[in-house]
Amino acid sequence: MPAIEGVIETILYVDDLDRARKFYEDILKLEKMFDNDIMRVYKAGRSVLILFKRGGAKQDMKFENGNIPAHDGSGRMHMAFAVAAAELKPWEKIFGDNGVAIEGRMKWPKGGESIYFRDPDGNLLEFATPGLWENY
Numbered sequence: 001m002p003a004i005e006g007v008i009e010t011i012l013y014v015d016d017l018d019r020a021r022k023f024y025e026d027i028l029k030l031e032k033m034f035d036n037d038i039m040r041v042y043k044a045g046r047s048v049l050i051l052f053k054r055g056g057a058k059q060d061m062k063f064e065n066g067n068i069p070a071h072d073g074s075g076r077m078h079m080a081f082a083v084a085a086a087e088l089k090p091w092e093k094i095f096g097d098n099g100v101a102i103e104g105r106m107k108w109p110k111g112g113e114s115i116y117f118r119d120p121d122g123n124l125l126e127f128a129t130p131g132l133w134e135n136y
Contacts, residue, residue, distance in 0.1 A: 009048040013073040014121045020051050023119050027098050028081075045082060054121075080114070080126035082136065088113060091127055108132050 014020040017040055024030045030042035030049065038056030042049045054072065061068045083091065095102060095117060103124075104116035112131030119125055130136060 007047060009050055010044075010079050011050045011052055011071070011073070012077050012079065012119070012121075012123050013054040014051050014119070014123075015054050016120070017051065017053050019120045024049070024051065027094065027100065049079075076118075076122045076124055078124040078126070080128045080132075083127045083129060085113065085129040085131075088115065088127060088129055091115070110134070112136075 017035075017037075021032075021035075021040060024040070024042060025032060030044060032040060033043055033048070034041040038053045040051045042051070052072075054074065056072075057068075057070060058072045059070050061070075092102060092115065094100075100117050102115050102117055104114075106114040106116075108114070108131055110131040110133070112129045112133075114126050114128045114132065116124055116126050128136070
């Protein structure tokens with residue numbers, strides 16, 4: 001059986017790319033890799049986070065060298081960022097300083113911790129430390 005090596009990219013759908021940019025760049029300090037009028041692409045460690053303008057990808061996107069099939073999402077999505085255990089408290093301070101509410105906390109049986117917060121579009125984001133899953 002061929003192996004799957006990991007998840008490369010995660011997509012969240014947002015209503016306002018400029019509002020999202022302020023959150024993901026100014027608060028989370030993610031580095032932008034690409035942007036246009038329907039999406040922004042960020043480095044997230046070894047993974048990539050793509051923010052699509054909600055409704056902006058409902059039709060196939062055709063390019064000279066291929067195409068990307070249509071996709072879209074609605075409602076509040078969830079994703080988790082991996083953070084070192086020692087970085088969780090400093091992140092909580094940054095969130096507090098920027099008016100980002102921590103909505104939930106979890107201590108996992110394998111020793112990890114998670115904090116949950118929302119982006120401006122209501123997507124539930126999580127910062128999780130090692131010990132969350134068997135492979136993390």
